[in-house]
Amino acid sequence: MRSEQEFLEYVQGGGQVETRDWMPDEYRAKLVKFIEMHGNSELMGVLPEREWILRAPTLQRKLALTAKVQDEVGHAQLIYRVVEDLGKPRQQCLADLVDGKAKFHNVFHYPTHTWGDVGVIAWLVDAAAIISQKALLKCSYAPYARIMKKICWEESFHILHGRDVILAMVTGTPEQFELVQEALNRWWGPLMQFHGTPIRAEEDPMVSWRIKSQGNEEARQQFLDGYVPQIRELGLAIPDPKLRKNDDGVWEYSEPDWDELKHVVTGHGPRTEERLAFRRRFLDQEKWVREAVLAA
Amino acid sequence: MIWEVFRQDRRGAPFEHAGSVVAPDAEFAEAWAREQYGRRGESVALWLAPRDAVHVVDDWADEFDLKYRRVDGYSIKARLKEARERAGTAGPR
Amino acid sequence: MNERELLGLADDELIIGWRDSEWTGIAPLLEEDVAFSSIAQNEIGHARALYELLSDDADALAFDRSLDEYRCAPLVELKLLDWAHTIARRWLYEVADEIRISALKESLPLAAKIDREETYHRMHAEMWHGRLRNAPRFREAVEELWPYALGLLPAGEQRDALVSRVGLAHVEAVERGTHTDGLPEIWDEMTMVRRSAPAGAQW
Numbered sequence: 001m002r003s004e005q006e007f008l009e010y011v012q013g014g015g016q017v018e019t020r021d022w023m024p025d026e027y028r029a030k031l032v033k034f035i036e037m038h039g040n041s042e043l044m045g046v047l048p049e050r051e052w053i054l055r056a057p058t059l060q061r062k063l064a065l066t067a068k069v070q071d072e073v074g075h076a077q078l079i080y081r082v083v084e085d086l087g088k089p090r091q092q093c094l095a096d097l098v099d100g101k102a103k104f105h106n107v108f109h110y111p112t113h114t115w116g117d118v119g120v121i122a123w124l125v126d127a128a129a130i131i132s133q134k135a136l137l138k139c140s141y142a143p144y145a146r147i148m149k150k151i152c153w154e155e156s157f158h159i160l161h162g163r164d165v166i167l168a169m170v171t172g173t174p175e176q177f178e179l180v181q182e183a184l185n186r187w188w189g190p191l192m193q194f195h196g197t198p199i200r201a202e203e204d205p206m207v208s209w210r211i212k213s214q215g216n217e218e219a220r221q222q223f224l225d226g227y228v229p230q231i232r233e234l235g236l237a238i239p240d241p242k243l244r245k246n247d248d249g250v251w252e253y254s255e256p257d258w259d260e261l262k263h264v265v266t267g268h269g270p271r272t273e274e275r276l277a278f279r280r281r282f283l284d285q286e287k288w289v290r291e292a293v294l295a296a
Numbered sequence: 297m298i299w300e301v302f303r304q305d306r307r308g309a310p311f312e313h314a315g316s317v318v319a320p321d322a323e324f325a326e327a328w329a330r331e332q333y334g335r336r337g338e339s340v341a342l343w344l345a346p347r348d349a350v351h352v353v354d355d356w357a358d359e360f361d362l363k364y365r366r367v368d369g370y371s372i373k374a375r376l377k378e379a380r381e382r383a384g385t386a387g388p389r
Numbered sequence: 390m391n392e393r394e395l396l397g398l399a400d401d402e403l404i405i406g407w408r409d410s411e412w413t414g415i416a417p418l419l420e421e422d423v424a425f426s427s428i429a430q431n432e433i434g435h436a437r438a439l440y441e442l443l444s445d446d447a448d449a450l451a452f453d454r455s456l457d458e459y460r461c462a463p464l465v466e467l468k469l470l471d472w473a474h475t476i477a478r479r480w481l482y483e484v485a486d487e488i489r490i491s492a493l494k495e496s497l498p499l500a501a502k503i504d505r506e507e508t509y510h511r512m513h514a515e516m517w518h519g520r521l522r523n524a525p526r527f528r529e530a531v532e533e534l535w536p537y538a539l540g541l542l543p544a545g546e547q548r549d550a551l552v553s554r555v556g557l558a559h560v561e562a563v564e565r566g567t568h569t570d571g572l573p574e575i576w577d578e579m580t581m582v583r584r585s586a587p588a589g590a591q592w
Contacts, residue, residue, distance in 0.1 A: 046414030286417035
């Protein structure tokens, strides 16, 4: 198979692609960019959460949160290996990341303020992510689809943990309940933006190449369907007066701030620079270790 | 060096390719693969092999379409139906 | 080992686990980041098991004491956010820990369990020691932390064993009993969320 048309028909028919197979340059380029962004996101997601490992209020929470963040680093390792086998070395990905040349998901550009954020992130941000990740299980590029299986399995633990953290707080003191509500108020906007602008699946090249099998709006609707009832049943209020499910089963909501999304993912989020600088500091500081270890 | 990791789910199961780790030698590869593929107790054993040691075979000749060697080379439905009818064992469909 | 000494052991594990967990997400290699995080979790797990021997409420014992009630040794309190020092501490800690855990095994079944898990920590520490032993900054880090490492163990037989295994000369130890600047910083951050709610609040 050597023509783009044949390849397109092949993947659209459910065909799977392995590392050594021929693939169109555009497919490879889009794949690398997409997967690299995923790896960057896992790695950057670590930073807001790691502060709270150190502040965890019980031993069990400390262990669970450390394990969660460890999983995320593990995911980054799996993902960058896939990118590397596609031709872009890990160190290049990391260099581009800290130089602000590569993207990562909006949610990881925001600050965390309280233990309430810890619960909301582990429960709802991970829930939003897992919806996209489940859709990637069918990715036409097989090495990526295969690691998604392990990733999805591990993410399911995170959601359990997150929900447990939230439940403990909403059944605790009124102040603890307020911490959760306040965190939800801050995270709702970024959560609604998370799945991206509603590009029609027919117009999304990522879907044509079968890299993604789900449109952005479909993912968002799935999130709302699954989690709005779960949030409301705890007595929490969702800060969008327009949010409702209409008679067709479609969720209506206030238009997310797409300008904010664009602004943030292009490197202008409230914590973007600080976190990239933090990463850069350790990348530079420990360069000697990589040289000492990876030298044969 | 890239090390391919094969893991076994439980005793008796086949070893399946699970991914790869970058490591300078077997000692580091083991330490790292143990955690990446076993920290949740999901593997009972691992095989680690340098990528270079893995000999890849991924092309095949099937010029003469030797179907008899494959399950799809046999279409028994029609003949089975006829045989059953003759023997009077054909039941309601 | 009496209760006070057991508490010291538990606090050592808690605080070194806390320090080690600082590396989650920022270790020099992703593969090592994952492995190192497991070690930190194991240390916290050991602390928890030890606290459970001493109290019905391990979390209260771990987090609700005042600063001067902690019995950890200075070695584990030090803020060492560079890899040479971190691995130097890991290595020294594991060598010392093996000595005291072995001494405990007969009287304390939990010590045997801890020891079995520590096998992997020791393998990990030896692996890194092997790779870095000739790097000047690693050697310097070991020498710098040596007096603190000595202070981890009681003077006498155990300390002598440490001297003979590490191969450095006996020097004046930084003794357990006083705390370094590292601990107030840890305590503050470690207890901030817990202190924000009344005692007994569930998390």
